[in-house]
Amino acid sequence: MSEKIESYPGEELKSSDIREGKVPSVRHRPRVRYLWAAGVAMSRFLEGLKDGKIIGSHCTKCGRIMVPPRAFCEECFKPVDGYTAVKDTGAINTYSVSYVAGDASRIKEPILVAVIDLDGASKGMGILHLLGEIDDWKTIKFGMRVKAVWKPAEERTGTITDIKYFKPMKEV
Numbered sequence: 001m002s003e004k005i006e007s008y009p010g011e012e013l014k015s016s017d018i019r020e021g022k023v024p025s026v027r028h029r030p031r032v033r034y035l036w037a038a039g040v041a042m043s044r045f046l047e048g049l050k051d052g053k054i055i056g057s058h059c060t061k062c063g064r065i066m067v068p069p070r071a072f073c074e075e076c077f078k079p080v081d082g083y084t085a086v087k088d089t090g091a092i093n094t095y096s097v098s099y100v101a102g103d104a105s106r107i108k109e110p111i112l113v114a115v116i117d118l119d120g121a122s123k124g125m126g127i128l129h130l131l132g133e134i135d136d137w138k139t140i141k142f143g144m145r146v147k148a149v150w151k152p153a154e155e156r157t158g159t160i161t162d163i164k165y166f167k168p169m170k171e172v
Contacts, residue, residue: 039071040071041057045069046158046159049160049162050158052153053088054067054085054087054118054127055067055084056086057080058080058083059073059080065121065125067086067125067127085120086119088148090116090119091146093126095131097137098110112130112137112140113129113130114128114129114140114146116146129163129166130164130166131166131167134167144168147167149165151163151164
């Protein structure tokens, strides 16, 4: 049978002891550096964005064009056969109206986010992105046609934010 410890030897340390300098302490803010490898497929996607193109991967066995690109087809598990550009237009698959900012604070003007099914990509292949140039979110419809609004070429860095947002296309 083990004994129950009622108290520990020594003196209890309080936060105030550290704040008041009663005990030695060290404050250190490390300079942490890291690298992140995007992988072959995602690197192609990001390079494409920098060039103003949306890149997908294609599988000749299934005939699928996947966006964002993958290194293998998750339908048949075959390595992809290559990469191809798809259009920067598409249709809204689903959307969300958010009154909460990225830092979880409440905001007055909503952020509009949608999954865009891109033209040239297989059914069900889309990217999540912001919607813009919409005066009233109540005018958003499922299937609404949209087009990417790109940053100027000299401002692009090879990130998803090289596309500023997707805007509604004019109906013809």
